[in-house]
Amino acid sequence: MLVAAAVCPCPPLLVPEVARGAAPELEAARAACTDAFGVLAAARPDLLVVVGAAERPGRGPHPEGTRGSFRGFGVDLDVRLGRERGTASEAVLPPSLAVAAWLLERHAWSGAPVEGLGVGEPLAPERCAEAGRDLAARADRVALLVMGDGSACRSLKAPGYLDERAEPFDARVAEALGAADPDALLALDPDLARTLKVSGRAPWQVLAGAAAQAGLTGTLLYDEAPYGVGYLVATWS
Numbered sequence: 001m002l003v004a005a006a007v008c009p010c011p012p013l014l015v016p017e018v019a020r021g022a023a024p025e026l027e028a029a030r031a032a033c034t035d036a037f038g039v040l041a042a043a044r045p046d047l048l049v050v051v052g053a054a055e056r057p058g059r060g061p062h063p064e065g066t067r068g069s070f071r072g073f074g075v076d077l078d079v080r081l082g083r084e085r086g087t088a089s090e091a092v093l094p095p096s097l098a099v100a101a102w103l104l105e106r107h108a109w110s111g112a113p114v115e116g117l118g119v120g121e122p123l124a125p126e127r128c129a130e131a132g133r134d135l136a137a138r139a140d141r142v143a144l145l146v147m148g149d150g151s152a153c154r155s156l157k158a159p160g161y162l163d164e165r166a167e168p169f170d171a172r173v174a175e176a177l178g179a180a181d182p183d184a185l186l187a188l189d190p191d192l193a194r195t196l197k198v199s200g201r202a203p204w205q206v207l208a209g210a211a212a213q214a215g216l217t218g219t220l221l222y223d224e225a226p227y228g229v230g231y232l233v234a235t236w237s
Contacts, residue, residue, distance in 0.1 A: 002136045002214040002236075003143060004043030005207055006036035007177055008103065009231035010052055010096035010147035010199065017075045025226055032222035032233035037107045039235040045112045045143035049135050050081065050104075051206050052096030052147035053199040054118025059094075062116030066091055068098030079105060082114030094118045096147040096199065103145075112143070119202040121194065125186050128202050132209025146207045148200020150230020151193075158228025160197040169196055170223075170230035173204065177234035180218030182208035200232075211236060 009029060016023040040048065054060075065085030069092065070077040079101035081093060093101060097116045104114065117135070119128065136142055150170040153163035160166075169192065176184035185208035193201035214236075222233035 002210045003141045005144040005236040006040050007146045007234040008033045009149050010099045012073050015102050017077050018073045029222055029231055036235050039237050040143050043143050046139040046141045048112045048114045048143045050100040050116045050145045051203045054094035058118040059120045064114050066093055068093030068101050081116050100147050123202045125205050128205035129209030132206040136210040146203045148203040152197035152229045154225040155228030166196050174223045178218050178220035180216045180236045182211050
């Protein structure tokens with residue numbers, strides 16, 4: 001069953017080497033992620049599953065040891081999901097899971113085995129919930145690291161330009177994450193999320209499915225929109 005979860009944003013800019021001169025602008029988000037990792041470690045899970053948005057071909061499961069890279073962002077930096085395994089997978093982590101792998105290395109994760117799951121933006125809420133329930137049943141004590149961003153339409157300079165629906169959408173997500181409310185997450189509209197360029201909708205709804213019967217308590221650690229994109233950090237435990 002699910003015993004803990006951490007929700008983190010997944011922009012490659014979270015990695016200082018990628019952000020370069022802009023690195024200090026997300027320092028508060030990185031600090032919140034550090035606090036979130038403390039909750040994951042304290043839960044002492046038997047299995048940690050990283051869930052993040054993915055395009056094809058990065059959808060589906062990614063075994064521990066799968067490699068990722070930030071070379072596509074102009075940085076000679078490679079990462080690995082959890083521990084090295086004897087037989088390396090030929091698959092490459094999608095960007096959201098590569099950021100998660102970087103966070104795991106940054107925080108020297110040495111606890112439970114780690115697996116990854118890339119979920120596609122079109123995945124319907126009920127399918128997300130089903131995937132979450134399956135993950136929660138994988139071990140006696142399962143923890144999730146959920147990677148996803150809010151809307152990308154919070155300002156005129158945002159990647160998706162300004163949309164007046166973006167801030168209220170992100171506010172609903174922040175409230176749901178802070179209250180550990182699976183039903184509120186499952187009620188998020190996939191079409192509106194797609195319009196607002198939300199990458200976290202499907203991963204958050206996987207979390208909702210996993211947590212449906214867990215009775216966890218939520219804490220919202222970070223809720224800001226630098227660069228016009230909603231970034232959220234929360235814990236459920």
